Amino acid sequence: MMIKHGQLDMTWVGNERQAHILKLVEEFGSVRVADMSKKFNVTEETIRRDLERLEREGLLKRVHGGAVSIKKNQTEIPFFRRQSINIKEKQVIAQKAATFIENGDIIALDASTTSLQMAKYIQDKEITVITNSIAVTLELAGREEVTLITIGGYLLDKSMSFVGISAQKVIDDYHVDKFFFSCTGFDVQRGVSEAHEMQAQTKKKFISISDQLFLLADHSKYGTKSLIRVADLEDVDYLITDDKMSVNDMRSIRSLGINVVLA
Known part of the structure; x- marks a missing residue:
């Protein structure tokens, strides 16, 4: 940053910004x-050039709408840190997803932060919920109308x-009638993918017992190809995403026969 008239000027120079x-x-x-672009007060094109340079230097990988880490030992981002990422998008997606729940449903919720937000919007529905998430379990515990089943196992x-x-x-x-889940990334060619293998295997098992699949993912995850494939995108019945998904991307997804729901 530069000093201007005795005060800090929040304009970031190129190398420092990168x-x-x-x-x-x-x-x-x-x-x-x-x-x-908003954080550094520069144009999106400037940020894209920054990411291009960092990618050329082998420091990250560009994806649709942003960039991801290329560390080979990348593991799950801690739950409490993930909670603050794109929180507004997660909340509107979760609220929309909750409207698909009907009385008598047997649903499954994964251990994503979006599923936790969704649990907060489940109100006045007599349903059965199966989950492997401690946070979702705590959120739904004590609700008389919800029959809650928590899957035990190895704790991450x-x-x-x-x-x-x-x-x-x-x-x-x-x-399970309906499985609501999120992911690290999704893509027309790669499908739905996860960074953590054991998490991916658990989601695959939920998918195998479910009649309908609801993928809850904001637009920033589109085009991201992570380590483990969870499912082909065409296996998903509903994609519930935010309204920042581009028209071309929605057209590509809908061509697979997927119901795209904008929150």
């Missing part, structure tokens, strides 16, 4: 062009969730 962008990518796993403390072979065996015994 270094800070890289730090954010390494801390959160990904960044969005639109968010960086970063995501506050149960995974592993024992969790998958328990899931196998159930049937």
